[in-house]
Amino acid sequence: MRKPNLANMKQVSSKKDKVLVPAKDLATLEAELAEQENSLEVSLEDTVLRLSDYLSAVDMVIKQTFNHRVWVKAEIRNLSSKSGHYYFELAEKDDDGKVIASCRGNLWRFKAARVLAKFERATGMPLDRDLTVLLKVSAGFHAQYGFSLTIEDIDPSYTLGDLARQYAEMVDRLTGEGLLNLNQQLPAPFDIEHVLVIAPEKAAGLGDFQADADRLARTDACHFHYHNATFQGNHAPREIRQAIVSAQQQFYDTYQRLPDLLVIIRGGGAVGDLAYLNDYELAALVAEQPIPVWVGIGHERDKVILDEVAHSSFDTPSKVIAAIMTHLAQLVTQTLQYQAQIKQAAQRQLNIAEQQTSRQLSHIQSQTIGQLTALQKDSDYAWQSIQQSAQRQVKQAARRTSEMRVQTQNSAYQQLTIASSYSQNQKKTIIHSAQQQLLQARRDSEYLRDIVLLHRPSRVLKQGYTMLTDAKDEQILTSSNQLYAEQTVHIVLKDGKAKAQIVDVKTN
Template identity: 40%
Template sequence: MKTFLSIPSHETRHALTLGAMLDTETGHYFVPPGQELAKFDRWLPTGAQAAALPGALTTTQAAMSLGQMLMRLTAAISHVYPSPEWVRLEFSGLRASGGHVYFDAVDRDEDGKELAKCRAVIWKAQASRIGRKFVDATGTELATGMKVLVLAQPQYHPQHGFSLVIVDLDPGYTLGDMHARLKRIREAIDGLGIADKNKALPAAADFCRVGVIAPHGAAGLDDFQVTADALQRAGLCHFEYFHAVFQGEKCEESLRRAFIDAHEFHVLAPVDALVVIRGGGAQTDLQWLNQLLLAKMVCRFHAPVLTGIGHERDVCIMDEYANRSFGTPSKVIAHIKECIATRALQALRDWETISHAALAIEGRARADVLRLHADLRTGAQLRLYAAQTRIRQHDAEIRSSASSALALAEQRVRTSYRDIRSGAETALTHADKGTTALKASIAERMTAAVAIADKEAGHRYAAIAAAARGAIGNGGILLRQHHSEVMQAASRCLAAAAKDAAAQHNRINEAAARIANAGADKVEARWQEAAIHVRLLTDRRERDAHRHAGDVRHHARAMLAAAEESSREKIASIMSHGVEPTLKRGFAMVTVNAVPVSSMAAAYGHAELEITFRDGALKVRPVPVKANKRARGKNHGEGEMENG
């Protein structure tokens, strides 16, 4: 029976070269008897095509059982692949069971898209040999994700289906694929111009804050944290952890997320370095870390990246672009600890140097301050004494001026009092003289009036007597009445004159009293004016004295403040310029084993001293001063040195 083929017109030449023949009666190609069908497998007809070919049976007649079809398929595969063939594939889901190794053989395109997939197995008899061969050649074990070139025998079993049986493996292909992948990554990094970006960052001289990317719960991380936690408890360095997956299909995305988190933390709280550690695991797991994205993350991180992936011989692509690569996590933390310890020791040495220098400077500064204080005290005392002298002089002048003013006022008061008293006495004298003259005038007037009255009375008496002779009876009564009237009129005249004299005398006395009182008021007013003038003069002199005293105190305080500021500036200058500038200014420094000696008592406690001048140094031995020398140096606390 002929096996007809369904061959497209453009493939007929190829089919003829394989041995196909043309049936001249039907015009279809067929496989001659004795030829292997496996070579023509691609042109074997399917159901619809077979029905259209010559000699095709009916559907019922052509039907076969599933077992027959699968057995035929088994025979066809065995016929087509009688011996193993070399096949390129990728391990997926690699697992071991009972000494056998099972996995899925996968074929992918350049974008990682899956094109084909089938089951594969390495039987126990071959597994150990193939595994050792691969490890010896590559240094790593077989792992998921590896691209390999294997010698595989296709097999089909009616019950278990299709599978590949791996009988051998070419490690060179895998190495080539690894190198090719690393080469592509390196070319991409070089093309971006970032290959040395992280390496160019200055290495951290000290560590205060460190970011750590590591798998959660890894053994290497535990070793790392033993030392890291001790440093953190001591307050020397803070460690911030970002956990990620370092193997498997989620490795790349997990590490990308960890790098992003570390960068965001670095922006808020800058780290001195970012540590990437794996902490143990299979060497084959390194292939998961050979990714372009991870290499970019390392290159572009803004702080030095330190890697400790866990293998000293083999490295991954992140090791190549990190600022520094270490073999293990323990070595990374040892480096951090060593840097911190070195920095601390250097700081301690610097502190000791500064302390010794500060002690020496303090001794010299203290001596300068004491000298300045003594100078200031002496100057202040001199100024205070001068001020007190000026105050005493001002006080004496004030007292003298006040005494002079009081004496002058008293003299003026006495003169005024004498003038007023003299005026009052003169006025009283004039008043007394006027009263006497007035009394005399009144007396004369009264005498004259009485004489006139007597004379008039005599005349009237004579007239009456002459006229009475005619009427003696009635005339005597009239005469007595007239005489009585004359006497009453005279009495009234005398009383009026006496009253006028008394009133005049009272007016004179009152005028004299007014004059005397006016003089006393003038004396009191002048005395008050003199007292007020003296009091104002005294107050002004006291204010001048207080102002002068305040000026003296202010000037003294200013001089003390200036001296203190000068001392601080000298200390700051000595601290900033060191010992040499001080020596050049003419000072000398006494030391014992580089430790300053700042007192004579301390100098006597050493057998030998070193005195440093600006042009050299010499060694001396302290010797107590002799009696005659001690007398000269007693006020200065001097001793004597013997040149050693």
């Protein structure tokens, strides 16, 4: 960037009462700036500036050139407030969503309340990030804080138009992807037994819904499973999507099947908060649900994209629970009608079957009388034959029984004789073996007695051996490990004992 003529700029800035002409077109402005730049280049070629002087010159150029207000379209990337002042991060994006321009914006306290109140009153929603707005601004530059825009006013009608455009684009996209009516094509549930409910925690509409839902639950007609999510703020769509996915997974893990209905209710709250629900990803998720989705957002005049994609849409949560109760009541009524129809049809079938049975019974009776007479004769003859055959078989069985009894007795006598002879032999063998064992035991005990007598202490001492005991004669010392220096011991001899003291112990 070329160096400006600071002297000329100071002269211009000193004219405080100068009235600016309307903004020139960009080409004219660029031509004038190029002409001034060429004239200043020679005069400032060898000038060395401080940073503060240079930035002050930039400030003066901006004030001289852009000392007027213009309407600028921008997206709010971030918005914060402090001490009543509002600080914006503004940006412009291309068709691919890439930021191609950005700067800071300031809405000062003395104008903020009026401007924001007008915007919220017109749009029904608070000013927030991610909105595209039309701002009336003036350019400003500070040597320490850099370039920024001072916001003088905000046109709410532009934001409303942009929101409507985004809504229409979202509907077109859902239509093009076959999602807009996808959930509506699902058949209505036959029986509503389990309902997943997504709602803000402690919402007024949720309380009205639960009052009627609890009465249904107490009758065991329907069970409701509640999951909470935030329905306002930029993070609302993401939380609602997470709640839907989590609720479906928890239900499937518990019941191993899908619920019958998914209900999304809001109820209460500002109309402006509805804009947060116009989210494509949330709408696509609702449209792709494998079960019908009923929504009751809580406003009769304003619709959101969820109303477009849901299976059924209601104005309020109370109407949602009323529809569920109506569906169950119709199901009960239809079931009772079916029951009555089945009962009537069954009664007709029973009457017809009874008449047919009576006719068949009469016919069978007339046929069976003759058959019974013939069977009676046949059975009498068969009975006589059976009696004669049975008498012959009884006589034969008696003869066989007598023969078998004689054979059994003979066999038993033979077995008893053999067993008696065997037991006598076994008795003799056992007695002989016991006597041999007693003799051997007597010889073994006498041998052990002789060994014990040979090793008697008194006999061992007489053979020239000694025995060592402790000072109290309570323990016989047989190992060097039991001895220690200066220990008092007794030496037992065959005719007395001696007292001794250990001087030293050596171990092999």
